[in-house]
Amino acid sequence: xxxxxxxxxxxxxxxxxxxxxxxxxxxxxxxxxxxxxxxxxxxxxxxxxxxxxxxxxxxxxxxxxxxxxxxxxxxxxxxxxxxxxxxxxxxxxxxxxxxxxxxxxxxxxxxxxxxxxxxxxxxxxxxxxxxxxxxxxxxxxxx
Amino acid sequence: xxxxxxxxxxxxxxxxxxxxxxxxxxxxxxxxxxxxxxxxxxxxxxxxxxxxxxxxxxxxxxxxxxxxxxxxxxxxxxxxxxxxxxxxxxxxxxxxxxxxxxxxxxxxxxxxxxxxxxxxxxxxxxxxxxxxxxxxxxxxxxx
Amino acid sequence: xxxxxxxxxxxxxxxxxxxxxxxxxxxxxxxxxxxxxxxxxxxxxxxxxxxxxxxxxxxxxxxxxxxxxxxxxxxxxxxxxxxxxxxxxxxxxxxxxxxxxxxxxxxxxxxxxxxxxxxxxxxxxxxxxxxxxxxxxxxxxxx
Numbered sequence: 001x002x003x004x005x006x007x008x009x010x011x012x013x014x015x016x017x018x019x020x021x022x023x024x025x026x027x028x029x030x031x032x033x034x035x036x037x038x039x040x041x042x043x044x045x046x047x048x049x050x051x052x053x054x055x056x057x058x059x060x061x062x063x064x065x066x067x068x069x070x071x072x073x074x075x076x077x078x079x080x081x082x083x084x085x086x087x088x089x090x091x092x093x094x095x096x097x098x099x100x101x102x103x104x105x106x107x108x109x110x111x112x113x114x115x116x117x118x119x120x121x122x123x124x125x126x127x128x129x130x131x132x133x134x135x136x137x138x139x140x141x142x143x
Numbered sequence: 144x145x146x147x148x149x150x151x152x153x154x155x156x157x158x159x160x161x162x163x164x165x166x167x168x169x170x171x172x173x174x175x176x177x178x179x180x181x182x183x184x185x186x187x188x189x190x191x192x193x194x195x196x197x198x199x200x201x202x203x204x205x206x207x208x209x210x211x212x213x214x215x216x217x218x219x220x221x222x223x224x225x226x227x228x229x230x231x232x233x234x235x236x237x238x239x240x241x242x243x244x245x246x247x248x249x250x251x252x253x254x255x256x257x258x259x260x261x262x263x264x265x266x267x268x269x270x271x272x273x274x275x276x277x278x279x280x281x282x283x284x285x286x
Numbered sequence: 287x288x289x290x291x292x293x294x295x296x297x298x299x300x301x302x303x304x305x306x307x308x309x310x311x312x313x314x315x316x317x318x319x320x321x322x323x324x325x326x327x328x329x330x331x332x333x334x335x336x337x338x339x340x341x342x343x344x345x346x347x348x349x350x351x352x353x354x355x356x357x358x359x360x361x362x363x364x365x366x367x368x369x370x371x372x373x374x375x376x377x378x379x380x381x382x383x384x385x386x387x388x389x390x391x392x393x394x395x396x397x398x399x400x401x402x403x404x405x406x407x408x409x410x411x412x413x414x415x416x417x418x419x420x421x422x423x424x425x426x427x428x429x
Binding site (some may be wrong): 149150200244250260262286 | 297337371
């Protein structure tokens, strides 16, 4: 942690290795725990997926909706053998597009030491090409 | 407002209650007013929708384009009775997906006390399941 | 550059004028150079397209994938003479929607003076209505 004249900057990395190719994992508690560890009282926490076939989003913690989200990203950015990217030997062109669709990062406001989320807002890690180790950066900046 | 050694952190909540299910409301002036109130000269203002069926975007203030955006989000994330989420009794599965498509937050740069936006950039609140009270957080961080 | 009690805020503008209507330009090196110029050691760099028909994204530096991304944005937000926005005399309704789809900004974490990106993460400027001068803001905030 870097502290200078009251300003705090704190960094942590979370690792994920999913069982499925596509999975949606709630990480709100891990981000609040990081907030507690950092001592941040007021500022921002950036949550950003460091692998380019995964994303981060904030939405409802409801299993039906998670299925709807999964169906929706597959409809708009489907698995397809014909992606140009597959000429490199990769098979995950769809996962790169799904990351763009979902977005790969969020900035969480922190007020009085707590994640300042709406009543139904939950933070999710979205894996689109899993079954291997991947990283998410958490960075806190503020007072 | 928290001030520590020159660093400012300031927070405000805007409330919205739209007449229509879907509406797009320009909030650039409200965000600039918040910037003035906070005294922020250089830094970031996060603008983030706290309800999971609403979003924030930055684009043109032109009524034809707003209609195009509305048609487009409905085409890519349509109203549909068959969403799994509706098994909970909700009817707004499309609105959750539209929020993901539009994105739910933006970070506005502030330079010399002004929102540092391009000549045509305007900040919009996008409501996808309105007719009830909803909240947006504004948080300023910087000097 | 504004410096107050150790906190740094630094701003720079990049200009682009593409040869094609749609182009995808890697800007990771320009953002790292800005990071070096700013002296930022720990914090955030916001990279945000100031024109409303351009975007910023972070993904793979691989030409096949860039073609896939271009095909994908055209499939989901196609060129089409019938956009309402075209009643103003404009012909770029698709470009406004493509900016929303790709997103117009990213926040890059900086740790120990370096962009804290994953091994394959590269920052791209996405032009959807080019052949004229356009601007991107870079703003660093932190220690």
